[in-house]
Amino acid sequence: MIPTLKRLKLLFLFMLVPMVTWAQTPVKGKLVSDKGEGIPFATIQEKGTSNGTTTDENGNFEFEVTQFPTTLIASYVGYEKKEQTIDSEQDIVITLVESGFGLDEVVVTGNRAKPRTILDSPNAIDNISVKELKGSGQPTIEGMLTFKVPSFNAQNQAISDATAHYDPADLRGLGPSRTLVLINGKRKNQSAQVYLNRTPGKGEVGVDLKSIPTAAIANVEVLRDGASAQYGSDAIAGVINMVLKEDVEYTTVSSKAGITSEGDGFNFTADMNTAFNFGDGGYVNLTLGYFKQNMTNRAGTPGTDDLPGDARPNEVLWAQNNPDLGMKVGLPDMEKKDLFVNLAHPVGENSEFYSFHGYTTRTGRSFAYYRAPYWRRGVADAGFLTRPEDFFGYQPTFETEIDDHINVIGLEWNLSDLWSVDFSGTYGANSVFYTVNNSVNRDYLADNGTSPTTFYPGGYRLQNGIANIDVTGLLTEDINLAMGLEYKKEFFRAYEGDKRSYYKGGSDSFAGVKPQEAGSWDRSNFAAYAELNYDITDALLLGVAGRYEDFSDFDDNFSWKINGRYKLGEDGAIRGSYSTGFRAPTLHQRHLTNSQYIIVAGSNEPLLQGTLANNSPAVEALGVPNLFAETSRNFTAGITYKLSKHFYGSVDFYQIDVDDRILFSSQISSDGDPSTVNPVEQILENNNVVAVQFFINAGDTRTRGADVVLNYNSFEGFKASLGANFNETEINAISTPSALAQNGYNIFAREERGLITNSRPKSKIILGLSQELGKWDFDLNNTRFGKVTITAPESGGTDQPLSAKIVTDFSATYNFTDRLSFTGNINNIFDVYPDITLASTNTAGAGGRFLYSSEVQQMGQLGTNFSVGLNWEF
Secondary structure (H helix, E strand, O other), X not given: OOOHHHHHHHHHHHHHHHHHHOOOEEEEEEEEEOOOOEOOOOEEEEOOOOOEEEOOOOOXXXXXXXXXXXXXXXXXXXXXXXXXXXXXXXXXXXXXXXXXXXXXXEEOOOOOOOOEEOOOOXXXXXXXXXXXXXXXXXXXXXXXXXXXXXXXXXXXXXXXXXXXXXXXXXXXXOOHHHEEEXXXXXXXXXXXXXXXXXXXOOOOOOOOHHHOOHHHEEEEEEEOOOOHHHHOOOOOOEEEEEEEXXXXXXXXXXXXXXXXXXXXXXXXXXXXXXXXXXXXXXXXXXXXXXXXXXXXXXEOOOHHHXXXXXXXXXXXXXXXXXXXXXXXXXXXXXXXXXXXXXXXEEEOOXXXXXXXXXXXXXXXXXXXXXXXXXXXXXXXXXXXOOOHHHOOOEOOEEEEEEXXXXXXXXXXXXXXXXXXXXXXXXXXXXXXXXXXXXXXXXXXXXXXXXXXXXXXXXXXXXXXXXEEEEEEEEOOOOEXXXXXXXXXXXXXXXXXXXXXXXXXXXXXXXXXXXXXXXXXXXXXXXXXXXXXXXXXXXXXXXXXXXXXXXXXXXXXXXXXXXXXXXXXXXXXXXXXXXXXXXXXXXXXXXXXXXXXXXXXXXXXXXXXXXXXXXXXXXXXXXXXXXXXXXXXXXXXXXXXXXXXXXXXXXXXXXXXXXXXXXXXXOOEEXXXXXXXXXXXXXXXXXXXXXXXXXXXXXXXXXXXXXXXEEEEEOOOOEEEEEEEEEEEEEEXXXXXXXXXXXXXXXXXOHHHHHHHHOXXXXXXXXXXXXXXXXXXXXXXXXXXXXXXXXXXXXXXXXXXXXXXXXXXXXXXXXXXXXXXXXXXXXXOOOOOOOOOOOHHHOOOOOOOOEOOOOOOOOOOOOOOEEEEEEEEEO
């Protein structure tokens, strides 16, 4: 037992310790700019505590700290945040330097040998912070980029099978295949899905942008210039580089929920990003993310106008009670989970080990055309689902399970003060597997008197492995060199569906992958590149680059680039480039064979069509050549200038010619004359389809346009930005194989041409305004989506231009503290929708089931939507 008196002494000492440790000591000082002027109403805080204050109108401050020495953190909009350690309470002076603005930002994309500022770079580059991206109020990265980058476009495509779960995205209207996506400078694998429906990007393959969580991103660099000579295939339109967060100071937890004004489309996001020490001097950055989205529906209401002349009583009753005819046209249901890890650790004194890993899994459910009861009288009369007199049709669902992952491991090694080498390995994969529910196989039903209602049609998987060695350094003080080697191996696999999913016509809405359509294919390619930049004077920079690639499944390619920049004093520059580029056909495009139900012009009911592999004997017999690389010629010229410390702008003009563009052909079908059978009709008969499509190098296109960027920052909390893109694509030639031409077939009908030339806005203008007022941050954005055109099919109809639309978004953030904030967003305040599609277009409106075009896109068809979010750093 401790004596009572001793216990009292110990208790007194125990109470005294925290009093001494946490005694408050007053400090006084002044916050000044680098010009010596006091900075009013700035924030001063003691690091690691809640102690702090704001400066008065002259920049003076006074508050209490816990101990000495301690560190003060000073911050004010327009200035770089500063930490300063103090050991005295009097006469403290903290000096803030104005932050770099616009042209002073350092970027790494397009400049392997020597990172440069936007002003110094000979390429047009946008550098967008994650804060700017989130300010758009959009829930996913492709939506954020659409409302922040004028030349970038991505919209959901309703009722388009798996395409509805990927949202085709592109730069400058050149299609998803011609934009290269990098993560931390490493090539991101493409998706396993080919976009086969009549949507923007039809017949192409893109990167699954939904697999990159915003919470893991520090900033996004968008290179608006051809870069195949530097990075290889796909970089015809430009490069998007997602730069991951590294050793962040705080853990960030965010959550957000939203819903449309129609009461549907509820979505919820929760994510966390943190970092912790790894060994001696290393770090690990970890991101966890979750996203859930409910469906939306913006279907038309044709009602009884759609009924046939011999409508049955149950069919009339159904149409009366369901004027939208059961259709669900809009966003699919989706649930997504993300895990991203980015880490680095020193190895000795001259090298660093680095690695990052990303894994995303998501499930989705979209809806096929509702099978109206008068479309499926055979199913009704079989009495399989209901009694014939009670039959009201059925609506198949198209459900996906998508997995995407990327893994990179590397070692950067400084050979000397002037030279370094980077060894890296990359493995990436994307897979998609399908489930069709609430459907039947009509042929199986007719033959067996019954049918499953759930089918597993199979799926696809794409994998690649890449090994890189990159060497960079200085030959002289003014000449820098980058060179490297790359070896890539790609694998594509088509998985067979369950037997009943492909029995004869297959499951209704999406037929399964047949045994003869399943298989696995691979290829490899070797690449070597070199890039040289010469600062001839402080003002004049000239650069050259060349890249050779050799593919195992087709020929080789050499691309080259020359570029230059001339500074106009310290505040501006003229820049330009000329380059050749290429895009290799994907393994999907070469080997894909499948059948699916689609809307054919002149029919409201989906019909079965087939896609035959490019190298199949049937397609080869038509004179269709083996796929080979597209090639391009890119020319850009522009000027950028900082008119003041607060205002800068740039204008860049471009022309991109693509030769031998890979096209997904029109449906090739019978001419309707039963007395003659030409070779093409024989192929259709042999493959048991009503129409066939294939991939072919057949198009020559030219895209011309301009990008405009203006930015103003008052350094008093007000910012304004104006970004614009104007573009025009024309098709100069379509090459038709002689066998098809001789039999009168048009392999690329006018409606297919329209998807290339008219399905994306010909202009997009984004005006952004923001203001910081005390604890409030306000953002107002207006995005003008230019005209698109619904192209009538070859069989007849009238083209319909859809007028330009302006979407207005508003965001307000209240900062409870420097690290806790609440945000409310209203997107599309004025409930703007595209023009309603006219029946006179004779397009796939399915008898009025689609109120808005299912083929061309401006800004989607959600209308007004609301969201609120909470962001906490600790």
